[in-house]
Every structure is written in structure tokens, then in C-alpha cells.
Amino acid sequence: MALFVPHYALAKRLGRTELRSEAATVGALLDEIRALVPPEEWRASLRAAILVNGRHIHYLQGMKTPLAADDEVWMVFPSSGG
Amino acid sequence: MKSLTATYLEVDLTSGGSSARPVPSEVVELYLGGRGLGARLLFDSTPPGLDPFDERMPIIFSVGPLTGSAAPQSNRFVVTTKSPATGAIADSHCGGSFATKLKKAGFDGVIVRGRSPRPVYLEIKDGKAELKDAAHLWGKGTVATQAALPASFGKAVIGPAGENRVPFACIVSQNRIAGRTGTGAVMGSKNLKAIIADGSAATFERDEAFKELQKEVTEFLRSHPMTGQILPTLGTANLVMTCAGRNIIPTRNFQKGHDRRTPELAGERMRDELLIRKDGCLSCPVKCGRHIRLGKGEGKGPEFETIGLLGNNLGIFDMQTVAELGELCDDLGMDTISMGGVLGFATELTERGLLNSELAWGRVEAYHEAIEATARRSGLGAELAEGTRALAKRRGGEEFAIQVKGLELPAYDPRGCFGQGLEYATNNRGGCHVRGSTMFLEATGPVSIDPHSTAGKPELVVFQQDMNAAVSSLVFCYFASYAVLPAFAFKLEASSAAYRLAMAAASRATGPALWLAMRMKNPAQLLWFEKFLSAAWGRRVGLGEFMRAGARIYNLERLYNLREGMSGSADTLPRRLLDEPTFPGAKAGVPLADMLRRYYRVRGWDSEGVPTPATLRRLAIRS
Known part of the structure; x- marks a missing residue:
């Protein structure tokens, strides 16, 4: 089962800092998560980057990126500083 | 055009003497201030091979042409010397209020040489310098030291680590830190516990146009997602x-x-x-x-x-x-x-x-x-x-x-941002992330230039390093540059076509676009940095001139390092970061060699990493 780590605000909404999923793709996993939160709160998450094992899904297969057991999927927002 | 002459206070701790040293306009025009001027002064005033703890080694504190103007994020100073940690040029930057206080005391910088026979601190007040006994401060931490010094002064102090010449000792001002490269150890080697400054000199003449620019940029920074929210x-x-x-x-x-x-x-x-x-x-x-x-x-x-x-x-x-x-x-x-x-x-x-x-x-x-x-x-x-x-x-x-x-190294593992790896390997002060912050454009920012690709990374790193050299010579906080990316990039939805287009364009076009941009004179003023510099100098400065100043400063620092015996072979990463993968499916870490060859070419350096005579001529660098 893949591990999903939501961004901070989503984690607070879900009441969990990580979830396990048997979804076969990133798209399917996000569909599962979307069903758990109100649509207006999900909208804010659409600007987050989706990373699978540290790699942005844009450079993988997008929403069709397949997930294997032990894969880690993170949702994070842009950041900067130093 | 205004007079650009900068005035440094020179202090000899061995003799106890001090004098004002003007830096001519033509030097300021080439090296701007802060980091750039510090590098020029260090290069010109030290013989090759001088040990960082030799009493002849200067430690140079510099402010910039906008210090005291209240331009946003301009209130910083730079400390330049030779690093006891690296043997390369050291420059370390710090915020707080010391920079403006030094300017109010009547100086654009301080050059300290020699070694005091006993612990002292340097007090600079309205154009006058005095060395004062610091026996009661020696051994104290930076908090207690600052508390024991007069409250109205701006302060730059060291702690016990600096006194004991720990090569990564820092200089502290309020709770801001000139952290990297061990400048605090050089200060400690001179038995100099602190520099404090205050005064009532006029710092910057602000006309209506300047105030308008200041207001406009402040509002812009406040409204930008990165500098205004995150x-x-x-x-x-x-x-x-x-x-x-x-x-x-x-x-x-x-x-x-x-x-x-x-x-x-x-x-x-x-x-x-x-x-x-x-x-x-x-x-x-x-x-x-x-x-x-x-x-x-x-x-x-x-x-x-x-x-x-x-x-x-x-x-x-x-x-x-x-x-x-x-x-x-x-x-x-x-x-x-x-x-x-x-x-x-x-x-x-x-x-x-x-x-x-x-x-x-x-x-x-x-x-x-x-x-x-x-x-x-x-x-x-x-x-x-x-x-x-x-x-x-x-x-x-x-x-x-x-x-x-x-x-x-700082807290960005370059195996997940190859350009940042190249930046670490080639930075003049060693493993540092704020010489260009390439990781922002590869990994942490809103648009990610493929972090696991080498394409365009040499051009990106050179551009970022030159921009940083110019910005940190003004002396502006480099965090301002995170607002260079347009705000709309932060609002794109990750699954949208516009986002995918921006990602693809950034990954494919960045290299060629920057290669071209770095060869153009570009008289346009595209960023607020050139506009502020124009206001300070009383003549128009375009982005091309600004970036060339950054390239000049970067190359001069490189020449200093080469002179001190550091060759291109030092442009590398630890074996762990080159060889050991941390990403599933990866066979190694950062593919540095290919990027490095291209980086040297983009810089106008030979295959050994030495700036060519043509590059020095193009950038008007006297070595």
C-alpha cells in the first residue's frame, strides 16, 4: 500500500498526518482523498505539487503515474527562504 | 551623476591608529558596494598566500549604496576576509540595524587589520573611532556581550567560538547572524570582540521619485505570494x-x-x-x-x-x-x-x-x-x-x-536538485545555498525546472550566481529575489494545461534563453534592483550593466581563490552525493562532470576553470 502524506492544512482537516492507500495510480489516490473533504477545501489543494518518491508527477506520468507498495506520495506547496 | 566615492574607516589594531580611506568612484561603479567592493579591497590589499589569522589579514565590513535609504530589504552588511574554514574568499551577510548605524556614523565600511595586544572593541561614533578595553567582555556569549554594550549603538560581536578561532565561528548582530565561512574566527584572532557604531550623519537623500519607488516596491513585495504571504x-x-x-x-x-x-x-x-x-x-x-x-x-x-x-x-x-x-x-x-x-x-x-x-x-x-x-x-x-x-x-x-x-553543506540535498549541486560545487565560498538558490527554481518554488535533468542547469546556475553577486553587493537581502517569479505562477493548479505548459517551457527554454540574455547589453530596467541603484547613483542603470557587475564580482572572487592556490579540482561534491542514490531507480547521485564542463564554457573559463583573458577584458577586470 502506498503512503500518502497530505500538506499541513489537509492533514489537519483529515485529522491524520499520513494515510495508506491501495490506489493503483496517483489520480485514483487523489480521488479517494478528495472524497474525504468538502469541495471548497479541496480547491485549495489543487495548487499543491504532487510528488511520488520525491519526484514531481509532471516528470512521471502525471495523474496516471502508477503506485506500488511502499511508494510515498506527498502534497506540498511552493516554498522559499534559506 | 552623483559622486559615488565610498568612504571606509581603516583601523590598525596593532598600532591603534585609524584613518578614513576613500574608494574612488570608478571602482565603486564597477563593484557596486557590499560584497563586490569587499572582494576588490581584499584582492588588492593582501599578498598571495596570506594566512587568515596573519595579523596583516584585513576583515572588511561593508554596507551598500542603498544603506540607510529605507529601501525594502536594504539594511544589511557584508563581512569579507579569507576564510579559515576554506582558504577561499569569505563573505558573510547579516541583517539587523548595524548597517544603517555604521552609515550614520559616517562610513560605508570598516577595514580592520593588525592584532590588538589585549581584547578590545571598536567604537565608531560620528566619524571618530576609538578602541576600548574588552577584558570584561572576553569569554562572554553574544547575548551578554551585546547587552553590556551601549544600547543605542548598532553592534557586531563574536562569542567564545570566535575568540577560540573555531573556523566556523560567526558574527552576531542583535539576533541576526553573519553565519558562514568563519569570519568570527578572524575577528577573534585580532582580539577584536565587537564593533559598535552610531551617529547622526545623513544617510541617503530621498527625493519624491525615490519615495514613490520605495512605496511601489514595498507594496509589490507585500502582495507577492512568496514575500507577502509564505x-x-x-x-x-x-x-x-x-x-x-x-x-x-x-x-x-x-x-x-x-x-x-x-x-x-x-x-x-x-x-x-x-x-x-x-x-x-x-x-x-x-x-x-x-x-x-x-x-x-x-x-x-x-x-x-x-x-x-x-x-x-x-x-x-x-x-x-x-x-x-x-x-x-x-x-x-x-x-x-x-x-x-x-x-x-x-x-x-x-x-x-x-x-x-x-x-x-x-x-x-x-x-x-x-x-x-x-x-x-x-x-x-x-x-x-x-x-x-x-x-x-x-x-x-x-x-x-x-x-x-x-x-x-546546507539543508538541500542536491541529489534531488542537480543544478543546486552544480551551484554548491562552483560557489566561490564553498558549499553554500544562497549564492544562487537554484533549488528554488528546481525543487521548492511554484514551477520546477526538472530537478533530475542537467539540461540548461549550467546557464541557470551562472545566471543565478551573477544575479546574487550583484544583489548582495547593493546590499539587498536575497530573499527579495524570490519575488522575481510572477505571482500567477503560484496560483496555477497543478493539473491545469497552463501549469504543464509553464513546467515544459521552463525545463526546455531556460538554458537557451539565459545563454542569450547573458550576452545582451539589455538597457531595460526589468527589476527593482536596477531602479534603486539608478536612484542611488543618479544615472540610469540597466539590467545588462547590473548583471555584468555581478559577473565581474563573481570572476574577481574566482581569481582570488585561484591566486590562493585553489584550482578547478576543488569544484566538486562529496563522493556520497555523486555516487550514492537516494531516489528509487536512480543509479547514482549528481551527474556533475557534464554540467561542470558546460558551466566553465558558459562562464568564459578554460577547461581548468580559469577565466580567459577575453573574459577578463569583457568584464573590465584588473587582476
């Missing part, structure tokens, strides 16, 4: 979750890219659970500093780098504990990045049986004791105080000694 709301700790998700936050001496417990150190948690108030430098609208609740009361919230190196890297996941270790380093006067790097390396050495110590991942008490011992060079601390590179020479483990040119 940094003010979360401080630099906003990076924790992103870097963990990206698998690039140092973990157990860079053995991994994150830990399951990393989210416990998130900036959002600091905001929700510990934040008392925001903190920041004079005339800065961002206020990225944090003041938080600590076990003993309250104190400074840790920066991302402190969280990364003294927290996550050491297996410590309690924010208050990390903050306390950070405050301990600040008070003793040591760079938290290097200290965390040394402790991570020493812990792995211990794990492998190469060092006999109590250090173990997450063992807070042992780390606390080791930090104290390092500053005082006692017991194990005597070895740790020499830094990672020296420790590896003595104990082994060079392949996992995470340093470049002798400077410990």
Missing part, C-alpha cells in the same frame, strides 16, 4: 514540508532525503503551536524571523537551515529542542549549518567505529555537550572545532564528509 506567515521554516516531500532534507548525515518524523518540524506547526510574534530587520516588509515559546520562556524560532542541520539531520524532531540548540550556537557564536554538519558527520563516524564519542542520532544531551565543547575546544570539541574536512583527514570517512571546499 515567508511572513511561516518564516523560512516554510521549506520543511516541501524539502521533505522532495526527498532533499538532510537526514542522518545525508544518508537519506527525509524521515517519517520530518513533518513534526514543519513551519506550520511552529506557527500554530509556538509562535509569539514575527521578527525582522530594519526596513524589511517581509519579517521572516520568528519569536517562539521555549521551555525556559521564549526565544528565537529556528531558521530552516537550523531545523535541517541541527534537527532533522541529527534525528531531533522537537522544534523547541532544535530552537534551543540553535540559540546555544548563536550565543557561543557558531554557524548552525556547519555545526550541524560537523555533528552529523561525527555521529556517522561514531556509528562506524571510526570515532569514540557519545554522539548518536537523536541524543540531545550529547549534542548539547558537543556544541559547548566545540566552542571552547575542549575534549571531543577540540576535534569537532576543526570542521568536517579536517575531521575526515584525521579519522577517515572522506567519502561521506559532507562539505565543499571545506564548508559544510
Whole structure:
């Protein structure tokens, strides 16, 4: 089962800092998560980057990126500083 | 055009004498101020091969052409000397209020040479300098030292680590830190505990056009998602979750890219659970500093780098504990990045049986004791105080000694941002992330130029390094440059066609576009930096001239390093970062060699990494 780590605000909404999923793709996993939160709160998450094992899904297969057991999927927002 | 002459105060600690030294307009016009002018002065005033602790070695404090103007994020100073950590040029930057106070005292900088026979501090007041006895301050931490000095003065002080010449000792001003490259050790070698400054000189004449520009840029920074929302709301700790998700936050001496417990150190948690108030430098609208609740009361919230190196890297996941270790380093006067790097390396050495110590991942008490011992060079601390590179020479483990040119790496593992790896390898002051912050455009920002590709990275790194050299010579805070990316990039939805288009364009077009841009004269004023410089100088400065100044400064620093015996072979990364993968499916780390060859060509250097005569002529560099 893949591990999903939501961004901070989503984690607070879900009441969990990580979830396990048997979804076969990133798209399917996000569909599962979307069903758990109100649509207006999900909208804010659409600007987050989706990373699978540290790699942005844009450079993988997008929403069709397949997930294997032990894969880690993170949702994070842009950041900067130093 | 206004007179651009800069006036430095020269002080000889051996003789106790001082005098004003004008720096001619034509030099200022080429090197701007701050970092650039400091590099020129260091290059010209030292013979080759001078040891950082030789009493003839100058330590140079510089402000910039906008200091005292109240332009946003302009209130910083730069310390330039030769680094005892690297043997390369050292420049370290700091906010607070010291820069404006020095300008009010009548100077654009201070050059200190010689060695006092006893501990002293330098007081600069309304154009006059006086050395005062510091016997009562010697041995004190930076907090107590500042408290004991007159309240109205701007201060730059060292702690016990600087007195003991720890090569990563820093200089502290209020609670801001000139952290990297060990400038505090050079100050300590001179028996100089502090410099304080105050005065009533006019600092900057602001006409209506300048005030309008100041207002416009302040409003822009306040409205930009990065400088107006993310940094003010979360401080630099906003990076924790992103870097963990990206698998690039140092973990157990860079053995991994994150830990399951990393989210416990998130900036959002600091905001929700510990934040008392925001903190920041004079005339800065961002206020990225944090003041938080600590076990003993309250104190400074840790920066991302402190969280990364003294927290996550050491297996410590309690924010208050990390903050306390950070405050301990600040008070003793040591760079938290290097200290965390040394402790991570020493812990792995211990794990492998190469060092006999109590250090173990997450063992807070042992780390606390080791930090104290390092500053005082006692017991194990005597070895740790020499830094990672020296420790590896003595104990082994060079392949996992995470340093470049002798400077410990900050909290971005370059195996997840190849351009940042090239930047680390080629930075003039060694393993540093704020010479270009390429990771922002590859990994942490809103649009990601494929971090696992080498395409366009040499051009990107050169552009970023030159831009940084110019910005930090003004002396502006480099955080302002994070607002260069348009705000709409932060609002794109990750699944939208516009986002995909922006990502593809950034990855494919960045290299060629920057290659072309760096060869154009470009008289346009595209950023606020050139506009402010134009206002200070009383003549128009375009982006092309501004960037050429950055390239000139960068190349001059390179020439200094070459002169001091540092060749192109030092442009590399630790073997762990080159060879050991941290991403599933990867066979190695950073593919540096190909990027480096191209980087030299883009820079106009030969295959050994030496600037060609044509490059020096093009940039009007006298060597």
C-alpha cells in the first residue's frame, strides 16, 4: 500500500498526518482523498505539487503515474527562504 | 551623476591608529558596494598566500549604496576576509540595524587589520573611532556581550567560538547572524570582540521619485505570494514540508532525503503551536524571523537551515529542542549549518567505529555537550572545532564528509536538485545555498525546472550566481529575489494545461534563453534592483550593466581563490552525493562532470576553470 502524506492544512482537516492507500495510480489516490473533504477545501489543494518518491508527477506520468507498495506520495506547496 | 566615492574607516589594531580611506568612484561603479567592493579591497590589499589569522589579514565590513535609504530589504552588511574554514574568499551577510548605524556614523565600511595586544572593541561614533578595553567582555556569549554594550549603538560581536578561532565561528548582530565561512574566527584572532557604531550623519537623500519607488516596491513585495504571504506567515521554516516531500532534507548525515518524523518540524506547526510574534530587520516588509515559546520562556524560532542541520539531520524532531540548540550556537557564536554538519558527520563516524564519542542520532544531551565543547575546544570539541574536512583527514570517512571546499553543506540535498549541486560545487565560498538558490527554481518554488535533468542547469546556475553577486553587493537581502517569479505562477493548479505548459517551457527554454540574455547589453530596467541603484547613483542603470557587475564580482572572487592556490579540482561534491542514490531507480547521485564542463564554457573559463583573458577584458577586470 502506498503512503500518502497530505500538506499541513489537509492533514489537519483529515485529522491524520499520513494515510495508506491501495490506489493503483496517483489520480485514483487523489480521488479517494478528495472524497474525504468538502469541495471548497479541496480547491485549495489543487495548487499543491504532487510528488511520488520525491519526484514531481509532471516528470512521471502525471495523474496516471502508477503506485506500488511502499511508494510515498506527498502534497506540498511552493516554498522559499534559506 | 552623483559622486559615488565610498568612504571606509581603516583601523590598525596593532598600532591603534585609524584613518578614513576613500574608494574612488570608478571602482565603486564597477563593484557596486557590499560584497563586490569587499572582494576588490581584499584582492588588492593582501599578498598571495596570506594566512587568515596573519595579523596583516584585513576583515572588511561593508554596507551598500542603498544603506540607510529605507529601501525594502536594504539594511544589511557584508563581512569579507579569507576564510579559515576554506582558504577561499569569505563573505558573510547579516541583517539587523548595524548597517544603517555604521552609515550614520559616517562610513560605508570598516577595514580592520593588525592584532590588538589585549581584547578590545571598536567604537565608531560620528566619524571618530576609538578602541576600548574588552577584558570584561572576553569569554562572554553574544547575548551578554551585546547587552553590556551601549544600547543605542548598532553592534557586531563574536562569542567564545570566535575568540577560540573555531573556523566556523560567526558574527552576531542583535539576533541576526553573519553565519558562514568563519569570519568570527578572524575577528577573534585580532582580539577584536565587537564593533559598535552610531551617529547622526545623513544617510541617503530621498527625493519624491525615490519615495514613490520605495512605496511601489514595498507594496509589490507585500502582495507577492512568496514575500507577502509564505515567508511572513511561516518564516523560512516554510521549506520543511516541501524539502521533505522532495526527498532533499538532510537526514542522518545525508544518508537519506527525509524521515517519517520530518513533518513534526514543519513551519506550520511552529506557527500554530509556538509562535509569539514575527521578527525582522530594519526596513524589511517581509519579517521572516520568528519569536517562539521555549521551555525556559521564549526565544528565537529556528531558521530552516537550523531545523535541517541541527534537527532533522541529527534525528531531533522537537522544534523547541532544535530552537534551543540553535540559540546555544548563536550565543557561543557558531554557524548552525556547519555545526550541524560537523555533528552529523561525527555521529556517522561514531556509528562506524571510526570515532569514540557519545554522539548518536537523536541524543540531545550529547549534542548539547558537543556544541559547548566545540566552542571552547575542549575534549571531543577540540576535534569537532576543526570542521568536517579536517575531521575526515584525521579519522577517515572522506567519502561521506559532507562539505565543499571545506564548508559544510546546507539543508538541500542536491541529489534531488542537480543544478543546486552544480551551484554548491562552483560557489566561490564553498558549499553554500544562497549564492544562487537554484533549488528554488528546481525543487521548492511554484514551477520546477526538472530537478533530475542537467539540461540548461549550467546557464541557470551562472545566471543565478551573477544575479546574487550583484544583489548582495547593493546590499539587498536575497530573499527579495524570490519575488522575481510572477505571482500567477503560484496560483496555477497543478493539473491545469497552463501549469504543464509553464513546467515544459521552463525545463526546455531556460538554458537557451539565459545563454542569450547573458550576452545582451539589455538597457531595460526589468527589476527593482536596477531602479534603486539608478536612484542611488543618479544615472540610469540597466539590467545588462547590473548583471555584468555581478559577473565581474563573481570572476574577481574566482581569481582570488585561484591566486590562493585553489584550482578547478576543488569544484566538486562529496563522493556520497555523486555516487550514492537516494531516489528509487536512480543509479547514482549528481551527474556533475557534464554540467561542470558546460558551466566553465558558459562562464568564459578554460577547461581548468580559469577565466580567459577575453573574459577578463569583457568584464573590465584588473587582476
